Amino acid sequence: MSTVPHQVIDFLTQSAPFDVFDKDTLLHTAKHTKVIYLTEDNKEAVLDEHCPALFLIQSGQFIITDERGKERHLSEGDYFGFIMLLDPNEGKMQVTVDSPGVVYCFSSEVFKQRCENKSFLSFFTAARDDVVENQAVANSNAMWLYKPLHEMLQRAPIQIEQTLSIQAAAEVMSDEGVSSLIVTEDDHLIGIVTDRDLRNRVVATGLDITLPVDTIMTSSPAYILHNQNMFAAIALMSEKNIHHLPVLHADDRSPVGMVTTSDVVRQQRGNVLFMIGELSKTTSLYELTRVAWQMPQYFAANAKRAGDFDIAGKVLSQGTDIMTRKLIDFFIEINGEPPMKYCWVVYGSQAREDQTMGSDQDNALLLERDPDSAEAEYFAAFAEYVCKGLGKCGIKLCDGNIMASNPDLRLSLDAAVKQAKQWIRTTTPEAILEFNIFLDSRAVAGDRTLFKRLQQLRKPILQDNIFLAALARNSNQESVPLSMFNKLVTKKHNGKSDCINIKVNAVALVNNLARLHALKAGLTIPGTIERFNILGQIGAMNPKDANNLRDIWLFLNRLRWRHQLSNNASDNFVSMSDLSSIEKHQLKAAFKSIDRAQQSAVLQFSGGIS
Known part of the structure; x- marks a missing residue:
């Protein structure tokens, strides 16, 4: 090319992994780029003339079939041809043009030069290996x-x-x-x-x-x-x-x-950490609620980059922890010390430390022993005050009544152990849906040794093979929103027809997988990221699979947080029109990885019976 169209450079600038390069490198790349309008009629001639080469789709839809018969449905922002460049022994690919469009063709020499950049190379090796190339862990340092x-x-x-x-x-x-x-x-x-x-x-x-x-x-x-x-x-x-x-x-x-x-x-002062400090300084319920209601605005104003979203849930959960402890202090100051040892336990997203703007409260009281009538009255008032106080702070009450204000969730240590034994005897889908949330738990206030004792007593109970098999089968009931032709399956929400419930159809599925493998390994930590990290380290999961699911979880939560903050929303319906072409590609890759992990879990835990 004697001249370089501005649209080529502009598109490369917006296309990962080319966006890592400086202007001079992009200019050199663009000068050696062939711009081709790919149709069903000219595809064979194009492949014969240019392959092996890297192709970047600017427009159109194409089906790429490798020598093993594996199909990839690709569109704007997607790449093909890189597998042949990375592996010289790879056979010729087949291209089916679903909708003609413009593709950029980069020679093997240009590809080799760009692969001197490790980030560029790792992007394509990850795509070849069917893992999500996600710099989420490293980019968290940007927070x-x-x-x-x-x-x-x-x-x-x-x-x-x-x-x-x-x-x-x-x-x-x-x-x-x-x-x-x-x-x-x-x-x-x-x-x-x-x-x-x-x-x-x-x-x-x-x-x-x-x-x-x-x-x-x-x-x-x-x-x-x-x-x-x-x-x-x-x-x-x-x-x-x-x-x-x-x-x-x-x-x-x-x-x-x-x-x-x-x-x-x-x-x-420019971020929510300032609010965490302000929460700690409060001395009354009025002050606490006033500061707590400012947190969403601080998140919206300051969480801008991808790395910001990776630990936003952790920061928000820390804030809820502080609110809880403050409310407990306020109650004790008015009503006196508790009549026995207790532990305030949280479940679900707060336990995992991945709360979002729409998270409700899920909590319970673990007691040293069965209370008498006076003690029961004290803890009933205790729980009511804290749960309603959290509601006033913006942590909404749980629709399912999974709160310490519910008498059924104020249990002695012995009763909590008996409850776990009941779980493994009742593994219907309805029962699993009811108790699944209790399997992610964390102590927030009170006597934490009481909670540790509960974890020790429950660990062997929850490692029951029949129980784990039931959990595996149940987690496979919800599938990723990807059709058999690798098309995203979307729903209509708030006037948009291209939405996916990223929580129900993706994040929750990864949480289920982490929970299942953690129970089998006897891990008591509730966090999904921490679970995958340890599972890979101790060999309870293939390290590559554990790391890939970890990065998928981070990627999905980035999309969820960005949606909530950008749209001032508390729901989890992410519009596909809000995603870049690369993000759509990554989302499809993530869904395929989750689906494989679900099938593998069914085989591992229940002998393939789903």
């Missing part, structure tokens, strides 16, 4: 909480030698407009001096300002390494009750910056 400190430092450190006078140090602080200085010896941290030191140790005591600064500095201060994140910095500053934290390079321990309380506030 405010996990952003590396070296990306957040506003300026180079202002440092002085220990022999400098106190007066000279004060002048440096004034000239630079900073509230602290790093004191060094041979470019290594030995102390810090702050404006508070000048007030308390110099001005207030009338100390000679010509003395060296090391007479007032804080020696051997706490520090943090530059490759750690803001969350670690906040935790350390809170633990040490300090307002200035030097940041040192991880390799040579040389100073690279300073994190101050002002930095923390500046970072937090």
Whole structure:
């Protein structure tokens, strides 16, 4: 091509994985791109002339069949031909043109050059291996909480030698407009001096300002390494009750910056973490509800990037945990200490720490023993106060009455164990639907050793093979919304005809798989991501399968969170028109992986009887 149409570069810029390259690389790629209008009539000539090559679909619909007879139904934003480029032994593919369209053709040489970029190569190896190429875990570092400190430092450190006078140090602080200085010896941290030191140790005591600064500095201060994140910095500053934290390079321990309380506030005020801190400070139900109702607005304003969504559910769940503990404190302050040991237990999304804007509350009270009438009355009022308080905070009441305010969910330890034994004896679909939510549980307040005891006693009960087989069969009753021709099956919702309930038809299916394998392995952790991580590590699942399902879960939740925040919605109906072509491709790949995992689980746990 002698000229490069702007639409080619524009399309490449928007098409992963080409979007990782700089402008010069994209320009070089575009110059070596063949733009072809692919039809049923010219397809054989095109393939004979250009293959092996990489094809990117700009428009049209095509069915690609490999040498094993496996079909891929592709459309805008999808690729084909890459398997032949990655594996020279791969046989010729067959192309059926369902709807003619424009495709971009990249030669094997261009593909080889671009594959020098690891991200580009991994995208296509993942597609070849039928796993979802998802940088969700790595991209989570983009969230405010996990952003590396070296990306957040506003300026180079202002440092002085220990022999400098106190007066000279004060002048440096004034000239630079900073509230602290790093004191060094041979470019290594030995102390810090702050404006508070000048007030308390110099001005207030009338100390000679010509003395060296090391007479007032804080020696051997706490520090943090530059490759750690803001969350670690906040935790350390809170633990040490300090307002200035030097940041040192991880390799040579040389100073690279300073994190101050002002930095923390500046970072937090623009995100929901600030709200978490505000929740902790509340001293009344009125204050708690006022802060809690601001959380959705903070999420909508600050969760913008894909990585933001990966832990948004965890942050929201932490907020609900704090609300719960605050409400319990308020009740005890008014009504006195509980008459026995108790544990406030949460289920479902709060237990897994993947709450969304539409999540309701699912909770219970675990008691040390059966209460007498007076004790029962206390805990009834206790549960009623907390559940209604959560409702006032925006965590809506459970339609299914899975709440501690329900007398059936205020159980002694012995009664809770008997309940688990009843579960394994009653495995009808209706019964499984009723108790499934209790299989994801977590202690939030009270005596956590009581909850740990329950977990230990229930573990062997819930590893019953017949029980697990019933769970596997039941989880297979709901299938992914993908037709036999790999077309997305959508529903109408709120005036849009191309919606998929991403919770019911996708996220819940992955949660079911994680829960099933975790019960078999005797894991008591409730989080889906944590379950897959450990299952792969201990060999309870194939590590590749566990990692793929983990990344699928993250990808699906990104779509769900983006939908809710972008549309100010609490439902889970994601419109396919809101997805990019690559996301549609990834969604199809995710659905196929989930379907395979479901079939595998039925074979593993129930001998293939579904």
